[in-house]
Amino acid sequence: xxxxxxxxxxxxxxxxxxxxxxxxKEGDTVKSGDIIAEIETxxxxxxVEAVDEGKIxxxxxxxxxxxxxxxxxxxxxxxxxxxxxxxxxxxxxPSVSRPEPAATSPAPQGRKETAPAxxxxxxxxxxxxxxxxxxxxxxxxxxxxxxxxxxxxxASPLAKRIAANKGIDLKAIKGSGPHGRIIRRxxxxxxxxxxxxxxxxxxxxPDGLILPQILDDRVYAPDTYELKPLDGMRKTVAKRxxxxxxxxxxxxxxxxxxxxxxxxxxxxxxxxxxxxxxVSVNDLLIKAAALALIDEPDCNASFTDKxxxxxxxxxxxxxxxxxxGLITPVIFKAEQKGLAEISxxxxxxxxRARERKLKPQxxxxxxxxxxxxxxxxxxxxxxxxxxxxxxxxxxxxGEKRAVVDEKGNxxxxxxxxVTLTCDHRVIGGAEGAKWLNAFKRYVETPEAMLL
Amino acid sequence: MxxxxxxxxxxxxxxxxxxxxxxxxxxxxxxxxxxxxxxxxCLNWGCIPTKAxxxxxxxxxxxxxxxxxxxKIENPSFDLETIVKRSRGxxxxxxxxxxxxxxxxxxxxxxxxxxxxxxxxxxxxxxxxKDGKDTPYxxxxxxxxxxxxxxxxxxxxxxxxxxLVWTYREAMTPDVMPKRLLVIGSGAIGIEFAxxxxxxxxxxxxxEVMDRILPVEDAEISGLAEKDFKKQGMNILTGxxxxxxxxxxxxxxxxxxxxDGKKETKEFDRVILAVGIVGNVENLGLETLxxxxxxxxxxxxxxxxxxxxxLYAIGDLTGPPWLAHKASxxxxxxxxxxxxxxxxxxxxxxxxxxxxxxxxxxxxxxxTEAAAKAKGYDIKxxxxxxxxNGKAIALGAENGLVKTIFDRKTGELLGAHxxxxxxxxxxxxxxxxxxxxxxxxxxxxxxxPHPTLSETMHEAVLDAEGRVLHV
Numbered sequence: 001x002x003x004x005x006x007x008x009x010x011x012x013x014x015x016x017x018x019x020x021x022x023x024x025k026e027g028d029t030v031k032s033g034d035i036i037a038e039i040e041t042x043x044x045x046x047x048v049e050a051v052d053e054g055k056i057x058x059x060x061x062x063x064x065x066x067x068x069x070x071x072x073x074x075x076x077x078x079x080x081x082x083x084x085x086x087x088x089x090x091x092x093x094p095s096v097s098r099p100e101p102a103a104t105s106p107a108p109q110g111r112k113e114t115a116p117a118x119x120x121x122x123x124x125x126x127x128x129x130x131x132x133x134x135x136x137x138x139x140x141x142x143x144x145x146x147x148x149x150x151x152x153x154x155a156s157p158l159a160k161r162i163a164a165n166k167g168i169d170l171k172a173i174k175g176s177g178p179h180g181r182i183i184r185r186x187x188x189x190x191x192x193x194x195x196x197x198x199x200x201x202x203x204x205x206p207d208g209l210i211l212p213q214i215l216d217d218r219v220y221a222p223d224t225y226e227l228k229p230l231d232g233m234r235k236t237v238a239k240r241x242x243x244x245x246x247x248x249x250x251x252x253x254x255x256x257x258x259x260x261x262x263x264x265x266x267x268x269x270x271x272x273x274x275x276x277x278x279v280s281v282n283d284l285l286i287k288a289a290a291l292a293l294i295d296e297p298d299c300n301a302s303f304t305d306k307x308x309x310x311x312x313x314x315x316x317x318x319x320x321x322x323x324x325g326l327i328t329p330v331i332f333k334a335e336q337k338g339l340a341e342i343s344x345x346x347x348x349x350x351x352r353a354r355e356r357k358l359k360p361q362x363x364x365x366x367x368x369x370x371x372x373x374x375x376x377x378x379x380x381x382x383x384x385x386x387x388x389x390x391x392x393x394x395x396x397x398g399e400k401r402a403v404v405d406e407k408g409n410x411x412x413x414x415x416x417x418v419t420l421t422c423d424h425r426v427i428g429g430a431e432g433a434k435w436l437n438a439f440k441r442y443v444e445t446p447e448a449m450l451l
Numbered sequence: 452m453x454x455x456x457x458x459x460x461x462x463x464x465x466x467x468x469x470x471x472x473x474x475x476x477x478x479x480x481x482x483x484x485x486x487x488x489x490x491x492x493c494l495n496w497g498c499i500p501t502k503a504x505x506x507x508x509x510x511x512x513x514x515x516x517x518x519x520x521x522x523k524i525e526n527p528s529f530d531l532e533t534i535v536k537r538s539r540g541x542x543x544x545x546x547x548x549x550x551x552x553x554x555x556x557x558x559x560x561x562x563x564x565x566x567x568x569x570x571x572x573x574x575x576x577x578x579x580x581k582d583g584k585d586t587p588y589x590x591x592x593x594x595x596x597x598x599x600x601x602x603x604x605x606x607x608x609x610x611x612x613x614x615l616v617w618t619y620r621e622a623m624t625p626d627v628m629p630k631r632l633l634v635i636g637s638g639a640i641g642i643e644f645a646x647x648x649x650x651x652x653x654x655x656x657x658x659e660v661m662d663r664i665l666p667v668e669d670a671e672i673s674g675l676a677e678k679d680f681k682k683q684g685m686n687i688l689t690g691x692x693x694x695x696x697x698x699x700x701x702x703x704x705x706x707x708x709x710x711d712g713k714k715e716t717k718e719f720d721r722v723i724l725a726v727g728i729v730g731n732v733e734n735l736g737l738e739t740l741x742x743x744x745x746x747x748x749x750x751x752x753x754x755x756x757x758x759x760x761x762l763y764a765i766g767d768l769t770g771p772p773w774l775a776h777k778a779s780x781x782x783x784x785x786x787x788x789x790x791x792x793x794x795x796x797x798x799x800x801x802x803x804x805x806x807x808x809x810x811x812x813x814x815x816x817x818x819t820e821a822a823a824k825a826k827g828y829d830i831k832x833x834x835x836x837x838x839x840n841g842k843a844i845a846l847g848a849e850n851g852l853v854k855t856i857f858d859r860k861t862g863e864l865l866g867a868h869x870x871x872x873x874x875x876x877x878x879x880x881x882x883x884x885x886x887x888x889x890x891x892x893x894x895x896x897x898x899x900p901h902p903t904l905s906e907t908m909h910e911a912v913l914d915a916e917g918r919v920l921h922v
Contacts, residue, residue, distance in 0.1 A: 156888030161861050184863075184888055218791055223753055 464491020
């Protein structure tokens with residue numbers, strides 16, 4: 001009997017989402033609990049778990065597809081002993097949601113035996129050739145969110161009302177009332193728009209990768225802090241950076257770069273630029289980094305399970321601090337873009353990032369990152385790599401320093417220190433150094449960017 | 452007797468003895484120090500004996516109205532001595548009950564007066580016994596539950612003498628019925644005594660400095676109470692200042708400045724001083740330990756911590772509301788905080804019901820209408836009169852009102868205010884609703900039994916939604 005895997009809902013209000021990634025392919029055998037795909041809305045990512053065992057017979061929705069309706073069939077699973085080739089795709093168009101209560105309501109997952117065995121007009125059952133239904137109703141729901149989403153959310157009526165008013169998803173909130181009940185104070189301290197992230201929200205294990213830092217009254221007395229529930233962004237940042245720092249062998253390279261020429265050029269460029277365009281130092285650094293990546297293609301690389309991906313374009317992720325976290329919108333093909341274009345695009349992306357209005361495709365797909373803390377007077381720092389990118393550049397403050405010039409004289413120059421953090425699995429010390437030299441050349445001789 | 456404890460509680464009122472039982476339940480070796488009678492003021496001189504007195508007054512009231520129920524009781528009268536004896540007997544019975552509870556929970560009762568000295572991990576407890584000898588005790592934690600007492604205002608000439616000018620203590624053990632009684636202060640204590648003596652035939656004057664009686668209650672409820680008491684023959688002076696209460700040989704004179712500024716000296720047989728409460732903070736050694744005391748109350752956090760390691764305080768000693776159930780709850784919270792027991796919740800003062808057992812009764816929880824408005828809430832108010840309730844009419848208790856105040860935005864029950872028969876027994880429904888964070892919808896969907904007075908509570912919620920049924 002073929003089993004439909006459907007698009008799960010990240011929140012009760014979610015209607016559609018992006019199928020970001022398949023972690024299995026047709027023909028793969030999966031067992032209950034295996035992560036088979038990732039779906040996304042905005043910045044929240046959720047893993048889809050297989051409930052039943054079997055072989056992935058058909059993938060109906062390609063990864064990267066946007067606007068997939070909740071409960072749409074995204075793949076079909078053949079049960080053991082069933083011939084994969086016999087399984088037919090369900091008749092319903094994938095983007096049309098199915099009126100199957102078992103999949104709509106998460107509840108039956110906790111008590112499968114009561115799941116409706118014969119939902120009205122079940123398109124999945126039209127697939128012929130499979131063994132007869134077991135008749136125990138287990139073919140009900142096929143895909144669940146990572147968390148047993150069917151678990152009843154314990155929340156007070158007042159907490160529910162306030163959450164609804166504020167647009168807060170109760171699943172993203174940890175309850176502090178009796179038996180973990182979500183009460184008024186929990187929703188009042190939560191941020192509007194909080195969503196469930198991929199991480200499971202069970203109190204004891206915020207994330208499989210994060211140390212179980214359990215809040216213990218014996219360590220911090222309850223009245224000595226204010227507790228803010230983890231929202232989707234915080235969880236995503238925590239998970240990704242922890243993964244990166246634990247799994248990617250990082251190494252840093254430092255260099256000092258003289259900025260005087262770049263500053264002179266910037267003034268000249270802005271004088272010549274059309275009304276409304278004002279190129280920042282950071283815009284120039286984005287361009288320089290992009291050109292350096294094209295010059296040193298070995299450095300524009302990602303380590304992946306299938307091999308090292310050498311990127312053909314320099315897609316520069318720029319770290320933007322936003323309230324409650326961090327996001328990295330991407331300037332795609334920055335090597336091909338003019339400074340005015342980079343500048344305008346960056347302004348727009350940063351503004352929308354701060355409002356948390358970026359689309360996933362605007363912050364995914366970078367090949368290299370820049371993080372600039374110069375405006376805060378930071379001299380130098382080493383960022384954590386933003387996977388699957390291979391390198392990240394940390395830019396310190398430009399400051400006047402005493403420098404010994406080529407003639408041996410001590411002169412005053414505007415200098416900044418930068419640190420390039422590299423993924424040693426794809427980039428060796430020599431490659432990193434070559435890229436830094438190329439970058440330094442563009443910054444110190446900005447005219448070279450015109451070539 | 453063992454002198455090493457996990458917890459020593461000083462004071463065995465409803466705060467202290469309940470805390471001691473909870474501590475014992477959690478496996479703590481516990482002792483309790485009491486200088487007078489187990490059960491403290493509540494059992495011996497407060498809540499319970501006054502309820503016994505008021506019950507006598509209520510039965511008398513019914514007997515007087517027997518005719519309206521079709522009963523024949525000729526000239527109902529009372530015997531004051533027996534009324535007081537009954538009240539004292541009940542107090543003694545309950546004090547004995549506390550003694551039994553201490554024994555059952557293996558809590559050592561130390562008789563005497565405690566004071567504290569510096570010590571670690573908690574202050575040392577020195578108990579001066581009945582024989583005048585000091586005995587030191589040590590514990591890991593020490594909880595102060597010494598309570599409070601009636602306030603004097605000597606600078607305004609308001610001082611009890613225990614003979615003609617009474618505090619609650621003398622007022623509940625009268626040897627004679629005062630013909631003319633002045634009650635100064637119209638909080639719960641003042642109003643209960645006023646109600647009792649009025650029912651028994653005293654000519655009662657209540658003087659309140661604020662512009663209404665029961666000033667902590669919702670203004671509408673205060674107004675209804677005043678109207679009802681006046682109808683029963685009570686003389687109520689609001690906005691009135693009393694000064695120079697001078698006991699003479701058999702009578703007392705008092706200077707009363709009324710609302711309109713007229714000053715008059717009046718004569719009374721007895722005066723009851725009910726102008727507030729002061730915490731029992733003296734002679735405990737709090738100064739040497741550096742315990743923070745503000746306006747006779749020990750300053751604590753939500754778990755009763757004083758800031759001095761190992762020293763806690765709960766109940767009336769820590770400030771208003773001065774209520775036994777507040778003290779018991781605080782005591783339990785404090786012990787659970789000490790123990791680190793799963794899910795200890797800090798004390799939340801916003802959900803403590805207040806009750807006045809006068810005739811009619813008054814009960815409330817949460818914010819008054821004025822307070823809710825002052826806090827900026829957009830409110831919905833519901834009201835339901837007892838006259839619309841079948842059970843109230845059957846009881847012959849059709850005077851009463853239930854008032855609910857909801858936050859229009861969230862449906863939260865911000866406050867509930869009740870006056871009428873048995874409302875002190877009803878208010879807990881709203882307290883549970885607030886504790887469980889129920890909204891108006893949950894209350895509307897709750898089935899209330901018929902016929903009961905509690906239906907008025909349902910109707911008052913329906914009225915806030917503009918869908919009241921029985922008016």
